[in-house]
Amino acid sequence: MQKIVAVDLFCGVGGLTNGLAKAGIDVRVGVDIDPACKYPYTANNSAKFVQKSVADLGPEDLSFGTSGLKLLAGCAPCQPFSTYQQKADSSDRRWNLLNHFERLAEATKPDLITMENVPNLAKQKVFHRFVKKLKDEGFQVSHEIVDCSD
Ligand SMILES: C[S@@+](CC[C@H](N)C(=O)[O-])C[C@H]1O[C@@H](n2cnc3c(N)ncnc32)[C@H](O)[C@@H]1O
Incomplete structure (x- = not known):
């Protein structure tokens, strides 16, 4: 299999990074x-941790x-x-972070993209715009709701 190198945006304490590494990435x-x-990210993973807002990230920060x-x-x-949120508030600036994810995809042209989120995101305009922009960029896009226990 060809080697895969990854950058993990919104990496948190590194759960996704750890799973990707276990899969050989x-x-x-x-x-x-x-x-x-x-601390938890670097103690449990060998990747470098960059503390920065993704909104302020440029393609030069993503060292593939x-x-x-x-x-x-x-x-x-x-x-x-999230369903924990009683009503979606479109003034919440965090909605815009998905647009920054797409901006960095457009700028760095990765071979593969994976983006995980809660099922309710699929009902939002911001998600449909995200999918359309990736398709316009030439990516093949598929998405589904999965049960993580499977
Ligand atoms: C759902 S958690 C990610 C969990 C992570 N994928 C894991 O496997 O552990 C979302 C993360 O986004 C981070 N975050 C929120 N706003 C951000 C921003 N503007 N730029 C970068 N990270 C941000 C939060 O600190 C949080 O750790």
């Missing part, structure tokens, strides 16, 4: 705004290296779309 960098994530297939991975904050 070389995660180079994780990005999160919360400094409290740095020069060899292997590039995977852009991430899980934008789901609170605006």
